[in-house]
Amino acid sequence: MANHKSxxxxxxxxxxxxxxxxxxxxxxxxxxxxxxSAVDLKDTELAATALRKATSILDAAATKKVIHARAASRRISRLHAAVNKMA
Structure with a gap:
């Protein structure tokens, strides 16, 4: 590690x-x-609320550049597909 102040x-x-x-x-x-887990339990209401929460957190992470924007979009898309497949 460097020893400069900066x-x-x-x-x-x-x-x-x-x-x-x-x-x-x-x-x-x-x-x-x-x-x-909500999809596995086939609980549509719980899955919908969990999906909204996950979408929000993934979007925030992409905005802060913690994960890439396309990676967040891809994950959200896959979660939506899983929830829609259940219904």
Whole structure:
């Protein structure tokens, strides 16, 4: 690691951003699991609410550039397809 004052600051910033991004990615995984479990239970109401929540979180992550915008769009599309297939 570099010893310059600016390099040390950049390192501190990267650690903060890394931890924040990890939290967002974990949250994405959890909400996607909620949608899939609701689909497995064939609970349309629970699946719809979980889908709305997942869509919101995935869009926010894409806006913050935690995940790529197309990756978020693809995941949302697949979740919608799974929920619509159930109904």
């Amino acid at each position: 390099a040390l600051k950049r390192h501190r910033q990267s650690l903060v951003r890394n931890s924040r991004n990890n939290m967002v990615r974990t949250r994405i995984k959890n909400v996607v699991k909620e949608v899939h």
